[in-house]
Structure formats: C-alpha cells, structure tokens
Amino acid sequence: MHDDHGPGEVSSIERAAIRKIATRLVPLVAAMFVVNFLDRTAISFAGPNGLTRDLGLTAAQFGFAAGIFFAGYILLEIPSNLALHRFGARRWLARIMVSWGIVSLLFTWVSGTSELYWLRFLLGVTEAGFFPGAILFLSLWVPARHRCHILGLFYIAQPLTIVIGAPVAAALIGMDGVFGLAGWRVMFLGVAIPAILLGLVTWFFLADAPAEARWLTAGERDWLTGELAKEDRSKAGEHGRHAGTALRDSRTWVFALIYFGLVYGLYALTFFLPTIIGGFESQFGSKFDVFQKGLITAVPYLPAAVATFLWTRPGRRGVHNWHVGLPALIGALSIPCALSMTTPTMTIAVITITACAIFAALPVFWTLPARYLSGAGAAAGIAFINMIGNIGGFAAPYITGAMKDATGSYQAPMFVVGGLLLLSAFLVMSIAAKSGPAIAGDNPLELTPYAK
Secondary structure, eight states: OOTTOOHHHHHHHHHHHHHHIIIIIHHHHHHHHHHHHHHHHHHHHHGGGTHHHHHTOOHHHHHHHHHHHHHHHHHTHHHHHHHHHHHOHHHHHHHHHHHHHHHHHHGGGOOSHHHHHHHHHHHHHHHTTHHHHHHHHHHTTSOHHHHHHHHHHHHTHHHHHHHHHHHHHHHHHTOTTGGGOOHHHHHHHHHHHHHHHHHHHHHHHOOSSGGGOTTSOHHHHHHHHHHHHHHHHHSOTTTTTSHHHHHHOHHHHHHHHHHHHHHHHHHHHHHHHHHHHHTHHHHHOOOOOHHHHHHHHHTTHHHHHHHHHHHTSOOTTOOOTHHHHHHHHHHHHHGGGGGGOSSHHHHHHHHHHHHHHHHHHHHHHTTTGGGTOOHHHHHHHHHHHHHHHHHHHHHHHHHHHHHHHHHSSSHHHHHHHHHHHHHHHHHHHHHHHHHOSOOOSSSTTOOOOOOO
C-alpha cells in the first residue's frame, strides 16, 4: 500500500476493492458452486422420477449410490487442494469442472446398478477439491474482517441451487422422450453441459490472486496484497504453514467433527427431501405432478438463502461462536420433528427451519480454520476438514436409506441427524469455552489457541 494514502482514502480503497470482489469475483465462483452442487445432487431428483424404478434400486441401494460419490471425493481431497495451491486456482478449478462435466454427462446412458455406482464414484474423484479449493481461493482474496461476508455471499449459491435447480430438474424430467431418452436421463444431460462450458469460462476469466486482477485499480491491488501479506505474517511463526503441522493441530480435528455433523444434516436433507415429498401422496393423500414436486422441494431453500445472507452480514459486534452453535442447535431440534407433522404444509414449514439453520451455520463455520492456517497448511487443513465432513456426505444418504428399509419410516434416521447436529453445536461452543470470548469488532471468530 502506498504510504501517501490518508485514512479516508485508504478506507475508500478498501470499500471499493471489497465491493468489486463481491460483485465480480464471487458471482463467478458462486455460479461454479451452483453447477457443482446441482450435478452432485441430480440423483436426488432422478431417484423418485424413474431412476430407482428403471434400475430396480432399493432405498439402501439408492442411498449407497448417492453416498459412494463421497468415497472418490474423499480420496483425492487433500492432493487436489495441494495441487490448486501449487498450480493456481484458474487452471485447477477449470480442470475440475470440465472433467466432472464429462463424467456427469455419462449418467445419461447409465444402464445398471454397478454402472451407477462406478459413475457416482468417478464423479466424486473428478469433483474432488472443488469446494475446499473455492473456500481457500476466496479466503486468500480478502482480509479476515471481510471473510465471513464474502463466504456468506458464496454460500448463498448452495440453497439457491435447489431453488433454481429443483424446478429446472423437474422441467427437464418432464421432457420425457426427447432424443428418445427417459425424462430423468434428459435431466442428467441438461445439467452436465453447463459444467463443461463454465470450466472453459473459468480458464479465461479467473485470476489467481489480487495482484493479477486487471479489474482492480493499482491502488486496490496494492492495498489487498499488502493487507493479506501483513495478515499472513501475523499468524504465529510457522504455525499452520505446513500441511503436517495443520493436520496435527487438535483444532483441525475438532473443526472436522463439527463440519461432519453439519454436512450429515445437509445431505440427509438434500438427498431424501424429494423422496419424502414424493411420499406425501401415500402419507397424506396429496397428489402432485413432477413439476409441482420440484417447486415444493425448492420451498425450504429460498428462506435458507435469505437467512444465510442476513446471518453473515458484517456487524459492529463481530461474529461469535454461537453464530455457528445456535443454528446447529435449532437444526438438531427441528429436523426430527418434521416427520411428526400432520400436513404437508406443516412438514415443509419445519424442514424450512432446519434448512435455514444448517445453511446459516455453514459459511460462518468456514471462517474458523482460515483464521490460523496459511500457505500449504491452509490448503491441507481446509481440505482435511472438508474431507472428514464429507464422510458425513457418504454416511448420511446410505444410513438414512438403510434405516428407512429396516424401519419403514424416515423418523429414526432423522433422529440420527438431530443427534449429530447437536454434537456439532456442543463442540463449537466447547471451543468457545476453551478459547475465551470472541473478540468484538469486524474480525470473525477470532480464537486464541488452546492446549493440544
């Protein structure tokens, strides 16, 4: 940063730089996230709309197919994020998108259970590293005091994926017979092509760091580069700078367990909500066509997007641990109650509360590890946390499906979801107890180290 800038001018440069990042960089990465999340969850729309019938899948087999994605994803999570750190976000994120788009396209012609399992596994392999890479990338663009808000804007893309994606998927499924394909196959075709196209856009548009962004002024580039370098130096010595150090830090493991509970709740909801809505006909006598079911599936996610935006807005008092713990607690209490409701409207209303809680907690959670990890340690630590969390992404659909087959109801598996969200709430508040109160101000979740 130039020395001749006065305080007012520096403040003006800061506001302009963050505004440009929020309006020019975040929308591209968020669009990538929309396509990413839609491709990985497309099976949830295909399942009750012909896929399970045509391939002869039980609930447990469908849950295994949904969950095996995360086995491939987990295997390459840390190596992929280290590769992003080495080769740069532009090349690596573009490579990820094009390769997962090609695999996603192959679902159009899947013909059996084993083939479905292998394609879901390969989809996880090709997608590995995208989400933690995007989190790492955005974290490296903004100082800590702006990170919660920027990650919140990014995370809004996830619930909006369902708001947009559920009706789009339903509309594509309704195009049964196009190209001689069943409706659910048309849907897979329609959601795969955008990933390939967006990957090509990413290659030509994305900048790896503020210093390379031509859409920032020289003063904005200097301010961001200087501020981020100063923040990086302030992280204690070599702590968190190397991959091994980050993985040995007890906080990394606690964060991973917290994230596991949040992700378990997210994917239990995401993969089985369309199926639960499909069961309204037998449970309540309600009749909906495919497009209506798509619209109903989208209902909880629009309020969730609004809740995410409001919960992550910067405030004068800063962000505290309870900004993660309270939503996790609300989700823990609400989701087991959803299936006890006596009408479709009441069921969706309670599920909406759960969706708001989970999505509000997730972006705030990601401000914790970024506060104390840097360099390769940040790449490895964030990837490790996401890897452990996504074991929940594998476990949630499989355990939910298996318990549904065993009990004939989704009630018991929803209590498991509630218990894990309760564990996440307890762990994040235990970090607060060990670390002392969060620092007020703009810095989100400023935690002091505790004993390892």
